[in-house]
Amino acid sequence: MEPGRRKILLVLMLCVSVSATEDSTLDRDWSEFWILRFFINLAGYSTIILPGYLLVQYFKHSNYLETGRGLCFPLIKTCVFGSDLKSGVQDEPSPTSRTEATETSFTRQTFKLLACVLGLQASYLTWGVLQERVMTRAYGRTETDPGVKFQDSQFLVFMNRILAVTVAGLCCALTKQPRHGAPMYKYSFASISNILSSWCQYEALKFISFPTQVLAKASKVIPVMLMGKIVSHKSYEYWEYLTAILISVGVSMFLLSNTQNKHPPTVTTFSGVVILAGYILFDSFTSNWQDALFKYKMSSIQMMFGVNLFSCLFTIGSLLEQGAFFQSLLFMIQHPEFAVHAGLLSICSACGQLFIFYTISQFGAAVFTIIMTLRQAFAILLSCFIYGHSVTVVGAFGLVTVFFSLFLRVYARSRMKSKKRIAQGQAPVQKV
Template sequence: MPKRRIENNLIISGIILTPILALYLLNKFLTSTRILNQTSADFDWIKNGIKNILGYSTIVVPTYLSYIYIQKTDYFARCPRGLMVTTLRTLFVEENTSESLLSQQEEAIPIRKKTYWRRAFLLVFYFIGLQVSYLTWGIVQEKVMTQVYESKEGKVEYFGDSQFLVFVNRFLAFSISGVILLYKKEERHNCPLYKYIFCSFSNIMSSWCQYEALKYLSFPHQVLAKAAKTVPVMLMGKLVSKTQYKYYEYITSITLSIGMIFFMVDIGNDKAKTSITTISGALLLIIYIAFDSFTSNWQSALFKKYSISPIQMMCFVNLFSFILTGTSLVQQTSFYSSLSFLLKYPTFSFDCVILSICSAFGQLFIFSTISEFGPLVFVIISTIRQCLSVLVSCVLYNHELHALGVFGLSFVFWSVFLRIYYSYKKEQKRIKRLRTNKCSERQKF
């Protein structure tokens, strides 16, 4: 039995290490060729994106091949014990939690309802926390990607490695959520860890595209693109989760997109030097919206299937994001150049820390708001934040805004509030129907 276990462990080790080495060498070869190194500055994002994906593949491909091998060979039946087996079980196997769920129901303790004033205080606290976190994050994000940094010797430079910013943000978010999980008792986690890789990869790519787009488009364009991503989110929801939408959801989404077009036509692109620059920025926004739409729908599917807590989702998604971006940065050696930039420009170091802290705590405020007050209240707070973000950016970074832009902006947020109103009416009808059903059941007795 030990001999068979050793043989199987050697096979699985070969399956993991061989593609890692092969992909690493391929990454080094391609990144050193003229094809990737002699591209136009307008298309640097394509070169950088290919390098990043090659780096992520050294983790994703061996994981996929291991999964295929385990499925086809009944690996766990032949190797019931060992450190590698335990690791692979955690990564690929869905635990049966029927007993733990039963015991939780038996030992359930009634939760005391919060008083009106306590809930009012929490709502104000979460509102202020979200506004401060993400308004600060938006301002610092635009500064990091668009403003020059000056060293003590008077040398000035732009910081251009978007992946390093994603790496730092995810590392801090993972650290904070990990500490909370250690000190907060959560329900048993039964989701196979490999399922987080999908939304982790899409989350990394959406964040990277968001940072890269700031090199080609102004921050207000990004905010409006986020506000107008409801149509692709709905399409991705039908594809991933088979979600059915109401007629008013389609109407408000189309109205919102029209408002965004008015805004973008009016404000123009004050960063575009050529039409190619504008095309690059638009392509990055389209890719960002596609990945971001997939992320939210995939996470929603995991929440529903495995009853994951928000802090567990935050911890494991950021764990894999940290691993993927860290692996890619080390392979490209850009990790060391970014650290050198960090040490050379103290102002950038401060901005980087503030950006990461705001991102991490912003996630905590999001999860807390949705958990306590539901998604409807969060959408209202988020909409107010988007309005303020655009206005603050226009003031601080001198983005021009005229009558047509104001009309388009108001059109966008009017459509969002209209959607909130219809959602509220729908919820009220549902509550009324439930009360009517309860009354009719009582009358039967």
């Protein structure tokens, strides 16, 4: 071959090689772009939501309650119309009511409280450590192979929900529950926001540290208050606004000190902040919508079952449409360590939800909030110890400000409730 032709051939081969490399890099970048995956997930959910919405509207406008018959009638009636049973007070089917709990011995109540504290701390501290491990560390790493990270946050959400709905279903079958009155489709609103908030929670760890995520979650008091005004038309006291401002100041101090210390890329920081904002927004809607649903006569276990049932339906549908379900299963087979971590995540999530319901029914929301606030502080310390996150003096002061504000909020709320009971001529209930 002539030298001139050989040079031309080498140049063409080099151009093809560079073009192929650029194409593969472009494809990888698009697949790793979080906002694209977010909208793809939404498109998957819409393929279930839109037909469901049309069916609900059809049954509502076709006078189906009067004309419908057949085997499907009870199912359609439950899913679309419900029993229209409403109550201003949430019914809890716990075997021991809160009043009965106060009449038992001090020792027994102390052991119950210790069991709740240990159960909540063990479930959610383990869950936090595993969450950070799964989303930030590679699997299959050796001396010659850097390993690969698991990328699909939606599959982890599905794993959590499938076990939660199983546990809730067993509890509903084995324990006495109030007659269910809410139309089943109403759970789907809380389910969608719950899925998206969980997805954001996992996805954010690709861009920010776990301590930053935990602290940002503590600041969701503000959007919860805003959502409460919008969704439920709630009003708040001056001390609630004061503690919300203090929490914002503490979070800002921690985030700014962390940014100045590590100098993270601007794009990464911005993505992490946007995803965290999405988490707080969706989670705030979930809690307020569930609070509105409790106007129907239902238990917390029934709420857990309904929301997680729709979550399983939405996530499995989206995963199958994307082809990501079998890819994730293949990843589990190739990396047994990931399978163990994903299973433990699901167990901790389901057990944690049961401990939440039991703690609130036995000791009230104030005690539960204190336990979970301590859990957040322990989670940050544990993450820093295991994964080597550093916290500056200014950041530590921000942490103290946040948790002081949270405890101040719990204390003020307890005092307000005690004053209301005294004003109504009731003696304040003593808690352990």
